[in-house]
Amino acid sequence: MSAADPSRIAAIFRIERARLIASLARHLRGDLALAEDLAQDALVAALEVWPRQGVPDNPGGWLRTVAKRKSIDEIRRRRMSHRKYVLFGAEMNSYQEAPDMSRVDPEDPDDLLALIFAVCHPALEPRAACALALRLLAGLTVPEIARAYFSSEDAVARRITRAKTTLRNSAQAFEVPYGKQLESRLGTVLEILYLIFNEGYAANQGVDPVRPDLCGEATRLSRILVRRMPHHSEVWALLALMELQASRLHARMGPDGIALRLDEQDRALWDHHAILRGRAALARADALRASDAPYLLQAQIAACHARTGSDPTDWPRIAALYDRLVEIRPTAIVALNRAIAWSMAEGPEEGLVHLADLEAGGQLQSHAPLHAAIADCLYRSGRQGLAARRYRLAASLSLNEAQRGFLIAMAKLSEAEA
Known part of the structure; x- marks a missing residue:
């Protein structure tokens, strides 16, 4: 174990929060409001225990264990008061400690990406599903989501509340979709991953100009998605866009913390492996495409920006691509x-x-x-x-x-x- 202060605990929770809620939501059969409350309860417990005992070697596993024990207490309380709650019956008496999510197989239906698909429920309009996923699963604040959609904070907060209520009351099961259901929800899932990455790439508020944790998580999920749905051009295009944009993350700020324009950046600091991965993904997207599509065009623009060497940026081509976009x-x-x-x-x-x-x-x-x-x-x-x-x-x-x-x-x- 290592020492902890509130700021470090908050940073750990920000990283673990999405996986914690994903894990809880699976066992609670879609009660995202309760999953969010239990996650917050786990944070409170960490703030009480970790400063005295230190940060555990597996903080994510510790948080999940505490949260799920609290979920059992809550379910027992509800049963005692004769309030209905749908839960896997066998899990109530045979609950085991949550697995270490850092080693979860990408194909596991308990995975965070699977929960994003589940949140994109047919009972929700796409914008409501996006707002809910961005708040609960990406940890974005209501003001950050509002700015992403050019909407008021009150409107976004109401949209999220209504989405939770709709999912809880829906006659359709809250579950991981398969087959054709995946196809019908793919567009909304791609938008969620895109907005998560964008908030990380150019944070709308706060001290940090970029949030690499959000960029990294969106890219990780996109890599899983291309393995699951390798025949979709826009899935490859979104991954290409993320790889190419993320390649310049470490060169975007000067030593004084001031943002640098593209022509001021030290290209030696660019991640050239990410550029190669991005170009390879773009080639796959281009080979699969039937026509112009938003993420494909944006990836082509990003490829123009990510030119290495001394060649000038091809602004006429970029402008022409924006005309099409x-x-x-x-x-x-x-x-x-x-x-x-x-x-x-x-x-x-x-x-x-x-x-x-x-x-x-x-x-x-x-x-x-x-x-x-x-x-x-x-x-x-x-x-x-x-x-x-x-x-x-x-x-x-x-x-x-x-x-x-x-x-x-x-x-x-x-x-x-x-």
Whole structure:
């Protein structure tokens, strides 16, 4: 055992939380609300015990054992009060300690990926399933989910609560799907994995600019998914996108903690093995594709960014790919990235034309990256005074400390050059 303080315990719990809830949900036959409560109870127990006795050698197994003992107590209490609860009957009297999830076979139906498929239940609309999975299984906060969907926190919280209630009351069993049910839920599962990775790659709030734990978990689950469903182009494409994007994680921040633009990054710090894996997965996706698809196009864009050596980034190709992507996924974020790509391909004035249309639409008014993109175009076009004001507006809207530091630094530079 090793020493523990509350911050270290919280970090361990953040890593173990999803697997803990997945393990509990299997035994509780889909009562995710109770699984979440029991996980929190296990954290409270760890905060009481570990500072005195130290962190156990297998903290995940310790948490699962405590949580499942508490689940037995809760089920007995409910039975004593004659409240109905569906549980595997034999498990009540023959419960054994939870297995070490670090050694679980990827094909085991108790796996976290299987629970994500189960959460994508036909009784739930896809957005509700995504929100529930992101909260319970990825550990994202309600504000982080709200920002991912450009929704209010109250709306997301209500959506999650309704989803839990719907699953608990649904006449259809909460279980791991098989066969054609997998196919029907695949699109929602891919969106969940994509959003988990995105939050790790560019954290919306907090101190850390990136969260490698989320990127790593999303990539791990995507690798399992391609082994289970190897004939789907978009499954391979999503894995390719993650590998290629993650290859640059360790080069994105400077020694002062300030974010670096792509052209400022030290390419020697890129993970070249991840790039090779990403390109191989992209080749598989391309060979299986029937037409343009969102993750395939994004993976092709990521491949353009992940060019090694001294070759310049092919911005005209990236802009053209975004033109195709915005046709099949016409979201404000895709349009923003398209505008940035055109600003790099054709110059800042071209970018400002696209960005003005986006700003007029109003959807991204409180989105820091929109104002940062406008500021960058203004700066590159020689209008440093206007750029400084936009950088400060972007900084005021950013909830991520590292991103905010970068924007303030750029504002000061623009003011000095004005």
